[in-house]
Amino acid sequence: MSKATYKGWKLRIELRSMPRLSQTGEAEQVEGVPVVIITDPRGFVWEATAHEGRLSSLTMHPFGSSVIDQKALRNIPLGYIEEAAITAVRKVDTELAPIERDGKTYTNVTPVSEVLEVASLEQGEVVMSHEPPSHEEFARAWRETPDVAFVPGEKGAPLRVTRRMALANRFHKSKYTIDKWTRAAREAGLLEWPAGKTPAQPRQFNKKNGESNNE
Structure with a gap:
């Protein structure tokens, strides 16, 4: 970087x-x-x-x-x-x-x-x-950030902060961008996929009739 x-x-x-x-x-x-x-x-x-x-x-x-x-x-x-x-x-x-x-x-x-x-x-x-992190840098930050943390709110009541929220604040990006970076790091094999979820397989098409071979 x-x-x-x-x-x-x-x-x-x-x-x-x-x-x-x-x-x-x-x-x-x-x-x-x-x-x-x-x-x-x-x-x-x-x-x-x-x-x-x-x-x-x-x-x-x-x-x-x-x-x-x-x-x-x-x-x-x-x-x-x-x-x-x-x-x-x-x-x-x-x-x-x-x-x-x-x-x-x-x-x-x-x-x-x-x-x-x-x-x-x-x-x-x-x-x-203004400069996005590499997949490796983001994956390291993702692992260093707890899944959920509680911080003092404005009135003293605990405020629940998810990993997604914390990373968005850390990198000054939207939560949607954090989702994209997380998926990219998972596709690169740097982060595990959640239990029960696997990366989507690309759709393969028959060159002759244009129909999907995945169905």
Whole structure:
């Protein structure tokens, strides 16, 4: 996947004490939150956090001669920021998670500074909204996305999010497009077909009379 559009962009990660809204809308201070800091060579620094696979906050800082105006707000590279932040935070969380071995849980002693340095260097794949993923990239995203997830709704009530909805939000595409990509990945042998379903066989026609041989 081409990343030419973002050549020269820089990313680093810091752990900070950050406010996080509860389901009731109240702010609570959380320690050790990974903050992804992206330097946009167009003249902006973006600070983003991600929680439960979603972008949870985004701050915009202009530098040089750049200013925050309507044009800048219309051109926020949200797809890049979201994917970069989610990927980086997932790496940090994975590397710092407790280690399960032989039925026992051990504290992870990997130095935090080392984890942050590695995650900053390995920025991961970034999906640009105007560029469709390959079958392999989509299949990997499909497998990483749970079949169903529940996230806090606007009024605190759990909101059911299907894999189809989550992928549509991730790639900034319609659910119909996600269906087409899913079918293409299945036809390529990268995803299994649902139980009881098989790929449709192409209709074969008799060259002499034009009738279908499938019937």
